[in-house]
Amino acid sequence: MQLLNPGLGVxxxxxxxxxxxxxxLGKYAWPSVLKGLxxxxxxxxxxxxxxxxxxxxMKQLQLDNEKLMAEAREERNAILAEARKIxxxxxxxxxxxxxxxxxxxxxxxxERIKNEKKxxxxxxxxxxAEYSIxxxxxxxxxxLKDKKRQKEYINKLLKETSLN
Amino acid sequence: MRNKKGVNQxxxxxxxxLFGFGYGQNVRAEGLETHNNSEIKKVNPEGKKLEIGKLIxxxxxxxxxxxxLSMGKHHVTVPLPVILYDQGHWVTFWSSExxxxxxxxxxxxxxxxxNQGKIVRIDKAGNLVRPQLDISITRTIAALxxxxxxxxxxxxxxxxxxxxxxxxxxxxxxxxxxxLIIFVRDEIALSSIGEKNYERYTPYLLTLxxxxxxxxxxxxxxxxxxxxxxxxNIAITGVMAAFTFVITTFIGNKHYWKDIFNTPxxxxxxxxxxxxxxxxxxVGIFTKPIVLMIRLFANMISGxxxxxxxxxxxxxxxxxxxxxxxxxxVVSIGFSVFLDFIEILVAxxxxxxxxxxxALYFGMAIEVPEHH
Numbered sequence: 001m002q003l004l005n006p007g008l009g010v011x012x013x014x015x016x017x018x019x020x021x022x023x024x025l026g027k028y029a030w031p032s033v034l035k036g037l038x039x040x041x042x043x044x045x046x047x048x049x050x051x052x053x054x055x056x057x058m059k060q061l062q063l064d065n066e067k068l069m070a071e072a073r074e075e076r077n078a079i080l081a082e083a084r085k086i087x088x089x090x091x092x093x094x095x096x097x098x099x100x101x102x103x104x105x106x107x108x109x110x111e112r113i114k115n116e117k118k119x120x121x122x123x124x125x126x127x128x129a130e131y132s133i134x135x136x137x138x139x140x141x142x143x144l145k146d147k148k149r150q151k152e153y154i155n156k157l158l159k160e161t162s163l164n
Numbered sequence: 165m166r167n168k169k170g171v172n173q174x175x176x177x178x179x180x181x182l183f184g185f186g187y188g189q190n191v192r193a194e195g196l197e198t199h200n201n202s203e204i205k206k207v208n209p210e211g212k213k214l215e216i217g218k219l220i221x222x223x224x225x226x227x228x229x230x231x232x233l234s235m236g237k238h239h240v241t242v243p244l245p246v247i248l249y250d251q252g253h254w255v256t257f258w259s260s261e262x263x264x265x266x267x268x269x270x271x272x273x274x275x276x277x278x279n280q281g282k283i284v285r286i287d288k289a290g291n292l293v294r295p296q297l298d299i300s301i302t303r304t305i306a307a308l309x310x311x312x313x314x315x316x317x318x319x320x321x322x323x324x325x326x327x328x329x330x331x332x333x334x335x336x337x338x339x340x341x342x343x344l345i346i347f348v349r350d351e352i353a354l355s356s357i358g359e360k361n362y363e364r365y366t367p368y369l370l371t372l373x374x375x376x377x378x379x380x381x382x383x384x385x386x387x388x389x390x391x392x393x394x395x396x397n398i399a400i401t402g403v404m405a406a407f408t409f410v411i412t413t414f415i416g417n418k419h420y421w422k423d424i425f426n427t428p429x430x431x432x433x434x435x436x437x438x439x440x441x442x443x444x445x446x447v448g449i450f451t452k453p454i455v456l457m458i459r460l461f462a463n464m465i466s467g468x469x470x471x472x473x474x475x476x477x478x479x480x481x482x483x484x485x486x487x488x489x490x491x492x493x494v495v496s497i498g499f500s501v502f503l504d505f506i507e508i509l510v511a512x513x514x515x516x517x518x519x520x521x522x523a524l525y526f527g528m529a530i531e532v533p534e535h536h
Contacts, residue, residue, distance in 0.1 A: 003225055003465065006399035007282065009247075009299040010226065014308065014403040021312050022371050029316075029323035030367035033345060036326030043331050 216476040224396050224468050225281055227303045228273065229259040232388045239263075242388070244306055246271075249297035250285060259300070271295075304400065307392035308379070315378045348373045348519065356523035357530070365526050368411070372404065373519040380464060380511030384504060395514075396464035398457065405453035408522045413449070416529040424449065452525060456518055463514045467507040474500045 144150045230242040243260035248271070261268040267286065274284045274292050283300065284292040301309075318337065325338040334342045353362040353369050376395060383393040394400055422428075424445040426435065434441040474496045482489025 003221070004398055005278070005282075006397075006402055007226055007298070007302065007304075008399075009297075010302060010304055010397060010399035011403055012299050013301070013305040014400050017305075017308055017312050018375070018403060018407070021316060021375060022368065024316050025319055025371045025374075026367045029319045030370055032323045032327045033319075033370075034349070034363070034366060036330060037342075037346065037349075040331055 216473070216480065219476065220469055220472045223472055224393055224465055226397060227281070228262065228283065228300055230303045230306055230388070230392075242306075244301045244303065246283060246300040247298075248283065248295040248300065250295035255295070303392055304394055304397045307382075307389065308394050308400065310389045311379050311382050311394060312375070314382070315374055319374060344373070344377075345370060352516070352520050352523050356520065357527040361530055365523065369519050369523055372407075372522060373515055376404070376460065376518055377511060377515035380515060381508065383464065383468070384507050384511065393464050393468045395460050396468060398461045401457045401460040404460075404518070405457035408456060408525060409450075409453035412452075412525045412529045415526065417532065419531065419533060420529045452521075456521060460514050460518050463510055467503065467510055471500050471503050471507070474503065 144153060228246060229244055232240045232242065234240070241260065241263070243258040246255075246257050246259050246261075248255040255269065255271070257268065262273060266272055271283050271285050272292075274280050274282055277292065279292065279294055282294065283298055284294055287293050319341070322338050322341045325335065329335065329338070333339075348370050349362075349366050352373070353366040356362075357365055379394040379400075382390040383395065385391055425442050427441055427445065430441055478489055478493045478496050481492040
């Protein structure tokens, strides 16, 4: 029976102690504990969300990167092809130009050579004519040194002319 | 949710086992030194009869002094203040006075009757009368103060680490308490009261939980200043149950009272002309806290009683023959250790049950039905 007989003193002290404990813990312990827990839980959730988002962004970025790479590769190929084309064109043009220039040079050279040849021939003709005349003069002078011979020659010329 | 709960439970069981491991050795020490010595001295030299029942009752009931151990005829006792209000005067003295005098200042400790074990005044006619007010610091209250101080210091230091380590992972003591705190908050407060109001009652429920849990646990430690089964005192559990009752009654909303006095969905003839069901419901208001009080009290008392019984067995057999006593001691200590493990489990379960039911009553009192 002693066990089930609650002491008034125990009830009195227990009420006071329990109230004091409730007050102290309620004021100084639980608010910061519960607040700290809540904040930590929130920050963990936020971090997880952020990580997930970052992962997604990363994935997107990778996808973008791949796309960009493919595009770049294509562009490079196009540029290379075009460059090759341009090179071929330039080389071809240069070749053509060089050929035409060379042929022009050759042509003009031939022309000049022709002209030179003409003038040279003309000069030679003139010189030859002069020499011929001189020689003929000298010959005639030798031939027609005396009067007799002059007469004979005139007669011969006359004869020839009248015969014609 | 399911998985989280499982983890929580695992952590708690782990903690319990940890606590218990260190404890296993203590009980051995207790069995052989503390109680046994006092018992041996009581029995052997004077050849008195071995009174196991009395010994156990003395161990689990309240007392005016705190007996630690006996060495031969020398008793080591912590004197506690006796505070009485009687015949218009305050009377105070140390409980140690009763060691030197059976009757001090006209007061004595009743040996039988309704006031057995309590301080009574011997009046002129020789009757034993209880003083008007007896607010002595008894063993239970002294232990309660020690335990409460420990709880407050521990939890304040935990709170401090929450303030200091904002947003960081828990560390040390903080990580030992955190699973319990989260368990009370999520599994008890949140699930019983509901998301809307649980934050208001969580601090009280946490305090209640740690108060009961620590008083239970520290009651198992057999050394001074512990080893007093505080929750094995019906006044202690009664006060906590009364708090539950008062708070539930005060926060009860219209719907709560309507459910009690005019329970919906029940045939009218159960309410009129004789209010059978309202009567049952009103009785229920009071039985709920009374059941809370008795459940915790009885659980704590029974554990201590059974362990004491096992320890006492050693001396019963030891009296028959020395060898038999030693032989039985092996079995007895084995059983005591086993029971202590169970006690640690019970310490947690009973704290959990008390707080869970309190939270459920709160939840019922403030519940707002979605449709009538």
